Amino acid sequence: MKVNKNIEVRGMSTNSQIEIVLKDIRKIIAESRSAAKRNINSLQVISNFLIGKRLVESEQQGKKRAEYGKETLKNLSVKLTKEFGRGYSATNLEYMRKFYRIYKDHTELIPQTSSNKTALQKPQTLSEELSLSQVCQKISIRLPLSWSHYLFLMGISNINERSFYEIECFNENWSLRELKRQFDASLYERLALSKDKDGIKKLSMKGQQIEKHTDVIKNPLVLEFLGLKEDHRYSETDLETAIIDKLENFLLELGKGFLFEARQKRFTFDEDHFFVDLVFYNRLLRSYVLIDLKIGELKHQDLGQMQMYVNYFDRYIKLEDEQPTIGIILCKKKKESLVEITLPKNANIHAAKYQTYLPDKKELKKQLEEALEEWKLSNP
Numbered sequence: 001m002k003v004n005k006n007i008e009v010r011g012m013s014t015n016s017q018i019e020i021v022l023k024d025i026r027k028i029i030a031e032s033r034s035a036a037k038r039n040i041n042s043l044q045v046i047s048n049f050l051i052g053k054r055l056v057e058s059e060q061q062g063k064k065r066a067e068y069g070k071e072t073l074k075n076l077s078v079k080l081t082k083e084f085g086r087g088y089s090a091t092n093l094e095y096m097r098k099f100y101r102i103y104k105d106h107t108e109l110i111p112q113t114s115s116n117k118t119a120l121q122k123p124q125t126l127s128e129e130l131s132l133s134q135v136c137q138k139i140s141i142r143l144p145l146s147w148s149h150y151l152f153l154m155g156i157s158n159i160n161e162r163s164f165y166e167i168e169c170f171n172e173n174w175s176l177r178e179l180k181r182q183f184d185a186s187l188y189e190r191l192a193l194s195k196d197k198d199g200i201k202k203l204s205m206k207g208q209q210i211e212k213h214t215d216v217i218k219n220p221l222v223l224e225f226l227g228l229k230e231d232h233r234y235s236e237t238d239l240e241t242a243i244i245d246k247l248e249n250f251l252l253e254l255g256k257g258f259l260f261e262a263r264q265k266r267f268t269f270d271e272d273h274f275f276v277d278l279v280f281y282n283r284l285l286r287s288y289v290l291i292d293l294k295i296g297e298l299k300h301q302d303l304g305q306m307q308m309y310v311n312y313f314d315r316y317i318k319l320e321d322e323q324p325t326i327g328i329i330l331c332k333k334k335k336e337s338l339v340e341i342t343l344p345k346n347a348n349i350h351a352a353k354y355q356t357y358l359p360d361k362k363e364l365k366k367q368l369e370e371a372l373e374e375w376k377l378s379n380p
């Protein structure tokens with residue numbers, strides 16, 4: 001492959017510099033592959049992070065960075081692919097470089113001990129630093145997801161949004177498929193729109209927190225996994241059956257801490273029988289969560305009925321040390337004014353919209369940006 005011989009790095013030819021970088025990357029790959037005790041995903045993340053680190057260090061020393069970096073990646077790719085096989089294309093090496101740049105603040109590679117503090121004051125190559133075995137534990141703790149997760153996350157430009165999904169992936173043990181689904185369903189935007197500026201900041205620092213009854217509400221609840229077409233007619237029973245058939249997905253969409261208890265839970269009062277569509281328990285709030293399904297527009301009778309359900313559970317079902325019951329009416333249409341005028345301000349009852357298709361992510365982002373601008377204007 002033709003190399004621009006006019007490019008030099010501190011007096012070295014490009015070929016000489018490539019050999020130095022190649023030596024260090026060989027060391028990373030060889031030591032990573034020999035660490036049999038570690039999980040393969042962790043190994044890949046550690047190896048790619050350190051390769052990215054080495055590439056960035058090399059690039060920073062170049063006088064003509066863009067041209068030098070492009071040629072370096074091409075030459076390294078050819079040599080690494082020949083020696084180690086697939087996975088080291090120029091595109092993948094570029095991902096590794098991007099990975100290090102984005103996540104370098106997530107981990108402190110080298111402890112500041114008295115023995116190496118002075119030496120660390122000057123630039124060093126990986127060969128001069130601590131061995132891979134001494135730094136990989138720090139990296140694996142600070143970067144606990146798989147390489148496939150990070151490849152997807154690197155495509156999220158909003159730092160706060162990316163941080164939120166990282167936290168949720170780790171805390172909820174999301175697969176890559178679930179991460180993609182939650183991203184497509186705009187989980188971050190849906191949660192952020194229900195919070196103030198400080199609440200949005202907490203999302204990026206701590207993920208979704210369930211601390212009060214309003215934290216379990218999402219508007220809208222996205223149920224595209226049910227397979228119910230928006231333009232097809234279906235009954236409330238059809239909706240309920242679809243939810244039970246996809247209960248695991250529904251629990252993931254509801255959020256943290258939900259446990260399923262019953263479908264069509266019957267209770268009798270004054271010789272009349274009543275049925276709650278779905279009964280859940282949230283172990284984080286330590287309270288029952290009752291869900292009633294409505295395929296049409298919300299009416300005040302629906303709110304009154306849910307109030308009766310909640311009152312019954314609070315008086316006859318919940319234990320003394322448990323929190324008050326939460327009622328959620330899932331409906332296709334609702335009027336906020338109707339909810340406000342029908343229910344007392346301190347009611348644990350909420351009306352939430354659901355939709356059987358993925359939301360318009362661009363529209364939700366626009367709404368969130370507008371909300372942030374309003375907060376800035378009202379809090380200069």
